[in-house]
Amino acid sequence: xxxxxxxxxxxxxxxxxxxxxxxxxxxxxxxxxxxxxxxxxxxxxxxxxxxxxxxxxxxxxxxxxxxxxxxxxxxxxxxxxxxxxxxxxxxxxxxxxxxxxxxxxxxxxxxxxxxxxxxxxxxxxxxxxxxxxxxxxxxxxxxxxxxxxxxxxxxxxxxxxxxxxxxxxxxxxxxxxxxxxxxxxxxxxxxxxxxxxxxxxxxxxxxxxxxxxxxxxxxxxxxxxxxxxxxxxxxxxxxxxxxxxxxxxxxxxxxxxxxxxxxxxxxxxxxxxxxxx
Numbered sequence: 001x002x003x004x005x006x007x008x009x010x011x012x013x014x015x016x017x018x019x020x021x022x023x024x025x026x027x028x029x030x031x032x033x034x035x036x037x038x039x040x041x042x043x044x045x046x047x048x049x050x051x052x053x054x055x056x057x058x059x060x061x062x063x064x065x066x067x068x069x070x071x072x073x074x075x076x077x078x079x080x081x082x083x084x085x086x087x088x089x090x091x092x093x094x095x096x097x098x099x100x101x102x103x104x105x106x107x108x109x110x111x112x113x114x115x116x117x118x119x120x121x122x123x124x125x126x127x128x129x130x131x132x133x134x135x136x137x138x139x140x141x142x143x144x145x146x147x148x149x150x151x152x153x154x155x156x157x158x159x160x161x162x163x164x165x166x167x168x169x170x171x172x173x174x175x176x177x178x179x180x181x182x183x184x185x186x187x188x189x190x191x192x193x194x195x196x197x198x199x200x201x202x203x204x205x206x207x208x209x210x211x212x213x214x215x216x217x218x219x220x221x222x223x224x225x226x227x228x229x230x231x232x233x234x235x236x237x238x239x240x241x242x243x244x245x246x247x248x249x250x251x252x253x254x255x256x257x258x259x260x261x262x263x264x265x266x267x268x269x270x271x272x273x274x275x276x277x
Contacts, residue, residue: 072166075145105151116151
């Protein structure tokens, strides 16, 4: 990629960002948009989420709330996201399964069947959620919401985008310890075993280091972040007109794509010093 083409891409990115800002400014004047979204930055993020989830901005805004300073989504929105998973082809179908006052979500994709976590009274009491009056007054509804949310978190976390439901935030469930039904059986040697998924687990457990090698890797200090073409573009976007003119004078038609990694780092440092950034 030539230096000219790279600069043209940066100019396009600048224009797109300016357009996003103008769009956000118009949206925050609307009485339809909830009062939670009354600054440009929040609306820009909201628009980005809308594009990623392929959900209309207004519908998405109506389902997001601020609880204890954290952004959360309504319980029914988790059900909407399950329907979205089907629409996006992640699942063929999903449904609730109930037994003995417990509920879970079961989804399928082709021959593959995915079962969620059972939500029952024992789990609620053990985690102390009964301090939330909604569990006492609307247990069945809350259980269905939680079952939907936890199915998404353990199967399609990308749809939740790191957010938690408002009822999870109220219950203090940030990294939930999820209890599944535990059934013991004996193998041919008479030893007790547990089937997979039938124990209390943390949904983030699979992401934790397991082997000694992995543990050592997680303890290793991260190397300083290297300057990339993308970070260089962000640097260029932040320059004023005079600084951009100075940069073009400094670069003198240099093709960034032909520079070695070491040359690129030196060029970036030299450009910042030259333009006074």
